[in-house]
Amino acid sequence: MKFPVSRRIHLQLLALWIFITLEEGHSGLCPTGWDSAPNIRSCFILISNASSWDDSEAVCKNHSGHLAALTSVQELQHVQALCKNASTGCWVGGHGVNSQKGFSWQWSDHQSLWNNSVFPGAPSPLNCSNSSCLKTNLTEFCTLVTNGKVPLVGDRCKTTHDFVCMLNKADQCELRHCHREYIVILAVVSGLILFTTLAVVIWLLAYRRSKRRRRSRKMSSPSSAALVPPSWRVYTNDELRTVTKNFSEGNRLLGDPKTGGTYRGTLRDGSLVAVKRLKPSFQSKKEFLSEIGRIARLRHPNLVAVKGCCYERGERYIIYEFVANGPLDRWLHYLPRGGRSLDWGMRMRIATTLAQGIAFLHDKVKPHVVHGDIRANNVLLDENFGAHILGVGLSKFVPWEGMHERTVMAGTYGYLAPELVYRNELTTKSDVYSFGVLLLELICGRKPAQTVESVDWQGIFEWATPLVQSHRYTELVDPVITDIPEVGQIQKVVDLVYTCTQHVPSMRPRMSYVVHQLQQLELKVASEGGRGAAGTSSTMSLEVELAS
Incomplete structure (x- = not known):
């Protein structure tokens, strides 16, 4: 490794100064x-x-x-x-x-x-002067x-x-x-070592930075679209304004306030998409496109597919596929009068397919992906009432402060694991806890936290635990469900709920285990004549909307 000429001159002058100092130290002792x-x-x-x-x-x-x-x-x-x-x-x-x-x-x-x-x-x-004195x-x-x-x-x-x-x-x-001499020598030698070390570190940092710049120039050539897979594309802001009719309120879908809303869009070929607008940030375009490319490569039947993205003048958008039957929370809590409800078989199918999507993120992706925001309006239902997970990777674009603010919101508070709320520890076990809460929500049709007459707010476990302790399992089931299963099946699902929501994260199971248990229950429901998602032909009056 060669240093620049100016740096070599500095080192030579420092060595000369050490020699002069030592000589002066010897002569001045x-x-x-x-x-x-x-x-x-x-x-x-x-x-x-x-x-x-x-x-x-x-x-x-x-x-x-x-x-x-x-x-x-x-x-x-x-x-x-x-x-x-x-x-x-x-x-x-x-x-x-x-x-x-x-x-x-x-x-x-x-x-x-x-x-x-x-x-x-x-x-x-x-x-x-004489011999006598010499004696x-x-x-x-x-x-x-x-x-x-x-x-x-x-x-x-x-x-x-x-x-x-x-x-x-x-x-x-x-x-x-003479300790001063040795102190001077020690200080000079230490200074020389420190100077040399800093010079080497600065040179290495500069070299690595230049290497990254060369690599990024190769990646960005001939255009930024090369950062994303060929199966999807980078849209312009004008294109998105066209497909969403200038982000009109009529096309605005009911969404999460943390990300600025989601809009329905119609492409030129007539296909529907959902355009999610993210809040402005200081994230660079290259970093944004690179992260979107990583998310888009996560392909699974139970994940909402990413169709593209847009980054212009600091505004960021993600374009998703449009999922036919919309968010789960609309089916659980906002059914219009006379609208179609989810029967027990549908709910078990939703739970199983949702668990399969989460297990894919945890076990099949390396390094594993933590969703961090499993909740009812982040689960979209297709025409067969299979679950599709929305918002994978959005934690990269949403600061923790914004996420933590949602813990005070009644509709979201109950989903978050205790270690995430109190210690900001986000792991795969946090997703397992959130899934357990959502599974109980599927059974009983109650929100994780809601107002009641006696108290301002009541958590879903505050309501359910006394019923479980007294073995009144049938009272846990959503009243709109007509095909109430056997008590033994309800008990097994409830046991799985409480296993997933253990207070100690290490006591919670892996999602692959949860998938296996739910598949066994779903098979039992099917063998007993329980109807799945496709078992009914009644018309739906619910307007399909997408959660953001």
Whole structure:
């Protein structure tokens, strides 16, 4: 991977700055007033206060150092330069010591070795000119640095002279005087690593973004219609206004307020469609068409087929097939006087086909699809009273806030699972709960929540549970049903209702299990002479309308 020229220059300048900082750190480690020795490992200071050797050593220790220990010619020359104005010389750290091996000269730091190549022989006493003074007890002598011919001489330790203290930089670090250097080094290295990491991340993000743009340009060529399957098309806004007669109120179907309404439309070939208008949003055209294409590929006999879509100037529409007998809730709750009602066999067929559609979304689609809004006016009935699920994928276009607002509406509140209402957790088990509520609604013909005389609102389970507990199953059945089945069949359906609406999501069954149970019940109804959806030829007076 190659970085741009400007970035490489920045990295080179940063490396140069690190080098300069380190060099300055090495040369600037000595405290104020101290001089750095040529080998850059020690610091020296001249104390112009005549003192004995022991007192001088004590002063140096107070400065966290010791009297100078000279181990090289460079250090000797450096100390001589410091003491050039001291007429009698300056104390340094050498002193005489008697040991088991005999007399020797040692430095006061007890670490530095006496370098005989620098100081051959023993330092002669200061101002000694005869042989008698050379026989003096040298353990009472300490070393002086002078600018004379003999650079290192001895003098009695009690004599007072100026002195030179020495501070090792390593000792200074141990005494926490040079942590600044390491902090600077650590900060610079960390900055370099962070800068490099950010540069790599930014480059990778830019590369991925450019790659996505190239891919999107390929997908959008030669037109945006390539994003959708060839079996359906992208309509223009003018076309939709034509087929819906400019979205006239006469063509407006009873719909869900969350999505702006649904309108009946007639295409040029005479076929009917339902045009659903979505609320305006900031969703991009490409994202909208891509999501519609994904939904349109979900083909199943019990899903309402998507015929097309439209996106112009921020307005979004979905065009569905027109389902003959309209929404389920109109058949359950809004029958005109003398109109045809749903018998028990029809209701079991509706429940079974609806369960088959939901099971397809949960088990056959990868990744699985959660509808999230199973309710009576999202179930459309065909001419044979088979169920078709409307609104698959609409959760992509409707924000949660809008969906959550519906929980306060009496007609919708009872469908939503507790974990969805209180914790905003939407899973396949949420659809199972909603199906259970709708199955009970099919049995008894009551809305999930409705007004009653004694209280403002009564949930469907508040009404049904006392009847179930007292085994009065026949009283649960919708009064308009004339072919009331055996109590055992009603009980099995009710048991399935309560299994689907368990409070704990993990206790609810899979929809494939629900399908199997309903198919068994439907077969039993058919074998006992129960009439299905096609078993009657009475005319329908209900105007067919589509829920939005």
